[in-house]
């Protein structure tokens with residue numbers, strides 16, 4: 001039985017560490033956290049302010065536990081299975097884009113914009129306000145943006161990212177248990193979806209299934225996208241979102257002494273573009289499925305046309321480009337070991353003795369050093 005003073009202990013942590021953050025913001029004349037439409041999109045704590053970042057983690061961790069304790073076990077079992085339905089509807093019907101950032105709107109105006117009834121708009125919007133801080137309704141019936149909808153309405157990459165998660169990954173997750181029952185321990189990509197394997201400490205396709213079932217298909221995720229160019233384009237854009245781990249690759253890998261790299265499964269080429277911009281001597285070839293490279297090529301900045309090229313290539317077939325580096329980012333986590341081996345073997349015909357293979361995957365710290373908030377985020 002937990003000691004009764006745990007909730008006091010947690011509330012003291014929250015009070016103490018929140019004061020640390022507040023003092024830092026005030027003394028550096030930085031804006032306080034807000035969810036209003038004109039709020040700064042991220043809490044302005046610099047990377048090197050490690051003590052302030054630690055204080056923030058401590059507050060989030062303690063308040064999550066305090067909330068769980070005060071909710072109580074029985075009530076915690078009442079899952080909000082409807083959690084994301086409203087967000088998905090807001091995005092599907094572009095309600096966040098239905099009025100300018102600084103202005104307000106009404107349910108009736110949103111209804112005219114979307115073709116949904118005013119009653120359904122009201123249900124969806126109020127659900128999203130209450131559950132996700134989407135929009136604000138400070139005066140009944142008058143809707144303004146919140147910080148979250150303001151970001152979505154003005155940041156297409158962020159918006160697309162949420163859409164892919166809700167339209168592609170979420171339905172697959174809903175079908176995971178069904179697929180596990182149907183194909184226990186499968187390693188086939190038409191029967192599995194990606195998941196974090198906390199024990200192995202890497203992100204892998206942990207036999208957690210559902211994409212094919214969710215799509216009423218017997219094909220794997222990438223083959224399903226081949227048949228749906230619009231969805232494939234959104235999935236490709238998903239990988240254009242800012243990725244700090246790719247920044248590390250630019251800073252820490254010795255590109256300066258090299259001339260050629262192939263970004264295998266490189267999607268729209270965001271990493272290759274970053275390398276080409278930073279290292280003018282580098283020639284980068286982005287290989288991916290035909291529709292994906294066509295979309296990537298159409299988005300390539302003109303200044304990089306001589307340096308970055310796109311090539312349709314199935315990484316299960318023989319590599320034809322001879323290069324200094326073959327770079328794989330977030331590729332192997334999608335495939336079971338036997339397919340990863342096949343992907344690597346396909347490089348052999350093109351490999352020069354001094355060629356390097358760079359594998360870029362997210363590795364988790366051990367569970368023992370991961371706080372519950374980070375562990376949840378990782379999954």
Ligand SMILES: C[S@@+](CC[C@H](N)C(=O)[O-])C[C@H]1O[C@@H](n2cnc3c(N)ncnc32)[C@H](O)[C@@H]1O
Pocket residue numbers: 222236239240264265266267268270287288289292313314315316328329330331334
């Ligand atoms: C998880 S994404 C990673 C994209 C990119 N490397 C990144 O991290 O931003 C996997 C990529 O592999 C590509 N892909 C899947 N099957 C492929 C295949 N057989 N041959 C080449 N590319 C493939 C997908 O189209 C997708 O762009």
